[in-house]
Amino acid sequence: MWFKKSPQDVITELIVNPLEGLTTEEANIRLARDGENRLAGKKKKSLAVLFFSQINDAMIYILIAAAIISGVMGEISDSIVILIVILINALIGLIQESKAEKALEALKHLSTPKALVKRDGVITEIPSEQVVVGDIAIIDAGRYIPADLRLIESANLKIEESAFTGESLPAEKDANLIINEEKPQIGDLRNMAFMSTLSTYGRGTGVVIATGMNTEIGKIAKMLDEEGDESTPLQKKLSGLGKNLGFAAVIICTLIFIIGMFQGRDWLELLLTSISLAVAAIPEGLPAIVAIVLALGVQRMIKHNAIVKKLPAVETLGSVSIICSDKTGTLTINRMTVKKFFVNNKLNDLDNIDIINNESKILVEGMILCSDATSTGTSKTGDPTEIALLDVGIKLNILKDSLNEEHNRVNEVPFDSDRKLMTTVNSYGNRYNVFTKGAIDSLFTICNSILIDGIIEPLTEDVKTSLLNSANSMSNDALRVLALAYKEIKDENIAIDQLEHGLIFVGLMGMIDPPRQEVKPSIDLCLKAGIIPVMITGDHKNTAFAIGKELGIADNISQCMSGSEIDGYEEKEFNKIVNNYKIFARVSPEHKVKIVKAFKSHGNIVSMTGDGVNDAPSLKVSDIGVAMGITGTDVAKGAADIILTDDNFTTIVNAIEEGRNIYNNIKKSIIFLLSCNLGEILALFIAILLNWATPLLPIHILWVNLITDTFPALSLGVDPRDESVMEEPPRNPKETLFSRSMGLYLIVNGTLIGVLTLFAFKYGQYVYPDSLRHAQTMAFVVLSVSQLFFSLNMRSTKKSIFTLGLFTNKYLTASVVFGIAIQLVIISVPFLANLFKVYPLSLSDWGFVMMFAIVPLVVNELLKLVIRHKQ
Known part of the structure; x- marks a missing residue:
């Protein structure tokens, strides 16, 4: 509480002569006792640790086990494919993670290289790391403050603290003030100066009262260090999906193996079939597809002035329901x-x-x-x-x-x-x-x-x-x-x-400091999209409200709360009332963290934007931290998930729109893959349950899995953006991948694909009773081609493919054509036909299987027509 003491009391307590300063000997003793005036940070993770953290996931474990079993059973190619997918996924994550977590390093660089202090009665320039408690520091215009000081002299001294307190104007300092408040805000401590702030006017002298991690900026560094990383919603959902799919796959494959053994089937073929089905049940391409779709989204966002440091942040943007924005430099131009x-x-x-x-x-x-x-x-x-x-x-x-x-x-x-x-x-x-x-x-x-x-x-x-x-x-x-x-x-x-x-x-x-002209339309779009903008600033309440009212953030000053008012509430009480306020003024870094956590306690996905040192802890604790690239400090950029290269609030809104589209596309890929896999499982399970001949061989299952889990699924992941996504409210963060009838959609289409495959198989047996391979070939073609046609439906569960345009997603169209063509080649070329154990189909056979394969496309288009008619 140095601000409560007079300059003389501080000097006496720190045992220093203000005219002579410390002796070199005493300074060295204090340096040895307190350590250098620098900020400490976490030990950096090695590349090996980062790499293994990428494969520490239930789905990855299951895939590794499947790869090992496939290799032991002789399916070397499939084993290699699975391992390559795992490696690619881990490397993509490694590259992104190695670029992140630079907040504490940036904080270190904020320390000024030189400081003017009195030592042995002489004003000396020393490295700021050697400044110790009790040093008498000299302040003049244009000099950074080397440590936290209690001012003992000041003459028209003004210090720029906007990156620290959020205030637009430099703070006027007065060494003779004694502040008796119990919990004053940093911006109100006019008799103090803080490390890494900039003197802009006048001159002064101060005695160092804290260095390194004990300074106010050091406390912020400590807060950054203590805040752990949370998994994003998509990561949590995919992790849960992997566990559930693995558990279900083991049960189903075990059942198939047991039933088949009781039926007297060949145990080796049955084991291979079960393993193949297990591999098919788990979409091993899913982690890589998600990573690739997110990476492509990142590239698009870079073109629109948003640099993403972590891939999952793109998806999380799509579910943002609250944007907590700093005022100075973010909503305003940061210029009087x-x-x-x-x-x-x-x-x-x-x-x-x-x-x-x-x-x-x-x-x-x-x-x-x-x-x-x-x-x-x-x-x-x-x-x-x-x-x-x-x-x-x-x-x-x-x-x-x-x-x-x-x-x-x-x-x-x-x-x-x-x-x-x-x-x-x-x-x-x-x-x-x-x-x-x-x-x-x-x-x-x-x-x-x-x-x-x-x-x-x-x-x-x-x-x-x-x-x-x-x-x-x-x-x-x-x-x-x-x-x-x-x-x-x-x-x-x-x-x-x-x-x-x-x-x-x-x-x-x-x-x-006026609002940016482009911010008002962006805030209107946020409100239209069900996103609540909230202003958090170190400036005074009246100034904050004037800006907030002009931008449409708040319409009454009763929606504003100051930092001192926040202090009057316990955390639980504050959490209850936080939704009543749209502007928080005169706040400290601790308040910002408290506000973000309060909004998160209501299940919101919170984005925090800022540019100053004081914003770093709240950027870190928010779901998505967004830093300004031009005016932002290195600290803010290091703590953030996304950096805006144009400091434009509108870019945040564009990024949210991109995030919503990316999530929708990933969801399309997931539902498509699971529907196809369900069709494969049902076809085999029902056939074995009814004691039919096996409709699909292990190589058929693995091949279908390969052509559907790659290009069509990836093409859905890069589907052109839907212009109407910002007309919908934010996605509920608790919403599952199968909400909004997507679970029913998956089951209906998976069942349809499985049943059509069995119909094709039984039809082949009926027409060609002496050729099991002929019937299996027809089932094989129907299973693969029906999935390819079904991928066209997955572009939208409401809009017709003709409304969307058959060629607007040229990658998907090419994937479907390529998939059908390669199926034709496999069946028509004798060498490949022998390898895949298939029978050459006649023209009438092709007509029949294509008629069956197109059924999912027709059925889904009719269902969309009914839904649109009802709406």
């Missing part, structure tokens, strides 16, 4: 901008300013000349409020450099936080103009008149009330208001105390 001005008793938007008007010209010129900032097309330095004033001049083609040359500054009274004023004296020919800018109430004490329409009138109480009303009107819109006064003098050597006396009030300018 003048929006309104007041002259001649009129309040106007800046777009309406006319410098032909004398009062407007004096207001603009005075604000520019009475500033120490610089602003050009390539660089901006100084206080953001002064930069905003210079930008007004740039907009009106009044450049500071040219204006300074024409009206040279000959005297000045620097800004003082007690006076809240700054004054300059500039030459105007044979006279001089005194310009004073500052807070309106401070100017009232030094003005006795006002300039209105070219006439100097007395500054009466009524006039002051009118001016205050206009200033309050701007303040209610969360604008920061600056006033300007001036007077003409003939002698530049006038006494300083006479400069700020008897001035003429000119006007006001109101500025704010």
Whole structure:
């Protein structure tokens, strides 16, 4: 609680002489005791550990077992295929994971390389890692703060803390303040300075009270270190699916083997059939297909300015129901901008300013000349409020450099936080103009008149009330208001105390860090898609609400909550009320984490966007952390799952749309694979249960599994996006892969494929009673081709394939044509026919099997027609 103590008390407690600083010997003792002033991190995982973590999954274990058994039984090719699929899947995951988890490394790099401290009575520049508790640190404009400090001296000191606190403006510091609040926010600690923040104005001296992991940024690093990674919804669902499929496959294959043994079948062939069926029951291509579909989605997103660090993040985006967004730099442009001005008793938007008007010209010129900032097309330095004033001049083609040359500054009274004023004296020919800018109430004490329409009138109480009303009107819109006064003098050597006396009030300018223009339509689209945008910021409540109201995030200030109000609730109580609020202002990093966790407690999938150091813990704990690529700190980028290269909120919405489409496509692939596999299992199980001859040989099952588990399933995974996905509410995170009647859809189509295969087999036996191989060939063709035709249906369970277009997914069309063609080659080429143990089919046979194979396509199209008619 250093902020509660006076500078002298702090110096005494830390045993240091403020004039001499620490001795080198004492500094070395403290360095040995506390360690270097750097941030610690987790031990990096080796590539081997990362690789094995990719195959630590129930489905992968089952596939490995199937590969081993297949190899032992002589099915070497199938065993190799399965192992290759596992390897590809693991390598894709390894590449993605090795690029992630850089948050703590980035935090380390934030430490400044050099620091100015007093050692042995001499101001010395040392590496920031060697700064110790008790060091007297020197602060000047443009220098990063090397550690956490209790200020002991300050002169007009301002420190840029937006990446740390979320506030738009630099914080004014005062070493003489003693803060007696119990739990003040970091942004309110005006007598403190924090590691990795930037001094922008004035100078100061501070005593180091914390280094390394004990600093405020160190606490954030610790929070990042402690937050564990959670599996995404898709990972959890696929893991559960793998376990269930493995369990079901073992039971079914065991039943088939036992029943077959009782029926007196050849045990070796029965064992091979059971193993083949087990391999067919588990879509071994599924992990690779999911990884490839996600990877292709990542490539598309990169083209649209979103870099994805982890593949599963793409899918999770599709189920996002809440976007918690930082304000500064994310929803706003992170640049103070003048929006309104007041002259001649009129309040106007800046777009309406006319410098032909004398009062407007004096207001603009005075604000520019009475500033120490610089602003050009390539660089901006100084206080953001002064930069905003210079930008007004740039907009009106009044450049500071040219204006300074024409009206040279000959005297000045620097800004003082007690006076809240700054004054300059500039030459105007044979006279001089005194310009004073500052807070309106401070100017009232030094003005006795006002300039209105070219006439100097007395500054009466009524006039002051009118001016205050206009200033309050701007303040209610969360604008920061600056006033300007001036007077003409003939002698530049006038006494300083006479400069700020008897001035003429000119006007006001109101500025704010405004919303990005493209954000409002994006938020409207979010609301249309059932996604709730929430603003979380370190700025003040009124400022946050003004921006939130303009963007459509909140419509009443009762929907805003401050950090101090959050502290008044226990976690469980806060979780209950969190949904009532859309804006959280004046919050700390701990508050942000608390807010994200509260929304997640209601079953929401939460995305958190941000750019500052203070956003890193909440980016980490959210389901999807999104960092700004341009203005974002390395810390935020390291903690995030997705980085936006254009810092555009709209890109997040586009990414969500992409995520929804990707999830739908993955779901199509999964349902397609499981429907086909169910058809294969039913065909064999029913045949053996009814003591029929085996309709399919092991090589038939494995081959069908190969041609359906690869190109058609993958083609469904890259199906063109559905434009209507953003018209639907977010997917319930608890929703299974088989919800919305997809389970019934799977069973109906799987049964249909299995029954058609058996019909083809029995028809072949009826027509060719002396040729079992002929009947098996017909079953083989119907099973494979019906699945290929069924893949066309899987593009949509509602829209007709003719509405979608037969050739809009050219990959799927090519897969179907290729699959049918290769089946024709296998049956027609004698060598392959012998290898696959099939019989050459006649033209009439082909007509019959194709008629049977197209039934799933026709049935599904009729069902879609009925559904559309009912709707």
